[in-house]
Amino acid sequence: MLKHRNIIVLCLLLLVLLFALNAKWWAFLFILMVFVGVTSWGSFDLRLSYFLTAHCNNPKEKEDKIAITFDDGPHEMTEKVLDLLQNYNAKATFFCIGTQIEKHPDIMNRMMSEGHILGNHTYFHSKSFGFFSAEKVKEEILKNDSLLFQFTNKKIKFFRPPFGVTNPNVARAVSETKHTVIGWNIRSLDTVIDDENKIFERIKSKIEPGGIILLHDTSLKTVNVLEQLLLLLQSEKYDIVTIDKLLNLPAYED
Ligand SMILES: [Zn+2]
Structure with missing residues (x-):
């Protein structure tokens, strides 16, 4: 769960930063896509221990x-x-x-x-x-x-x-x-x-x-x-x- 939590925090921080920088819409979309990509990868690869510790x-x-x-x-x-x-x-x-x-x-x-x-x-x-x-x-x-x-x-x-x-x-x-x-x-x-x-x-x-x-x-x-x-x-x-x-x-x- 720890890695997943870190990714959420990181993505939220990036979104706030983009907002503060008045970034273009596609920059927000990019962060969102990265988040979806990383989360799906974490769901299917136990070796990442993304949501829980797997041996x-x-x-x-x-x-x-x-x-x-x-x-x-x-x-x-x-x-x-x-x-x-x-x-x-x-x-x-x-x-x-x-x-x-x-x-x-x-x-x-x-x-x-x-x-x-x-x-x-x-x-x-x-x-x-x-x-x-x-x-x-x-x-x-x-x-x-x-x-x-x-x-x-x-x-x-x-x-x-x-x-x-x-x-x-x-x-x-x-x-x-x-x-x-x-x-x-x-x-x-x-x-x-x-x-x-x-x-x-x-x-x-x-x-x-x-x-x-x-x-x-x-x-x-x-x-x-x-x-x-x-x-x-x-x-x-x-x-x-x-x-x-x-x-x-x-x-x-x-
Ligand atoms: Zn099976």
């Missing part, structure tokens, strides 16, 4: 440790993801959607029993999430928390907003629910790009210690990419850890 990697990590995160499950494909993770002795963090959790409780139990970590990705994952009131965002988070609780028996701490969208309402809701917001710094674009090799090459070029990879456990394409990725990380002696271990932050609270 997108561990910049201090010097050892070859990396985290793989999966959004939007559990899904029929998650079983294949879990098989692969087991084969490569890798632990992952799953940001689950409430409506999907209700469909696949067995997969949730398997994730827990195999040592993976669960995070909150809202109950509905609504396309209108960015337009929700703070109250509605809070409701979405808390409803999913209580579903997740059935599997963890502990309060979930990690939250990832749908589409990585943040705004003042999301910031207010998260500060009230006291979740830790988790982003990513290695975006696979696995829901956008069709070519598996392109997705893999994209991830490969960004791999670094302390990185957080974003994948979706919702397609066979991602399962295939994951297999290549696990092979690569194994050959490069990377330790694939859960978010709590990468960031030294608690995943759950008693």
Whole structure:
């Protein structure tokens, strides 16, 4: 919220200055456009921590440790993801959607029993999430928390907003629910790009210690990419850890 507040103050000061200088109308329009541009950029790039603090990697990590995160499950494909993770002795963090959790409780139990970590990705994952009131965002988070609780028996701490969208309402809701917001710094674009090799090459070029990879456990394409990725990380002696271990932050609270 701090950066957003600073930008508001800065733009207001500039507007007052322009007014005092009797500036032309287009100068005011220019400031307004810059404000809209910066705010929209801040809404869609969690790495800027524009409205709230989001953890997108561990910049201090010097050892070859990396985290793989999966959004939007559990899904029929998650079983294949879990098989692969087991084969490569890798632990992952799953940001689950409430409506999907209700469909696949067995997969949730398997994730827990195999040592993976669960995070909150809202109950509905609504396309209108960015337009929700703070109250509605809070409701979405808390409803999913209580579903997740059935599997963890502990309060979930990690939250990832749908589409990585943040705004003042999301910031207010998260500060009230006291979740830790988790982003990513290695975006696979696995829901956008069709070519598996392109997705893999994209991830490969960004791999670094302390990185957080974003994948979706919702397609066979991602399962295939994951297999290549696990092979690569194994050959490069990377330790694939859960978010709590990468960031030294608690995943759950008693
Ligand atoms: Zn999502």
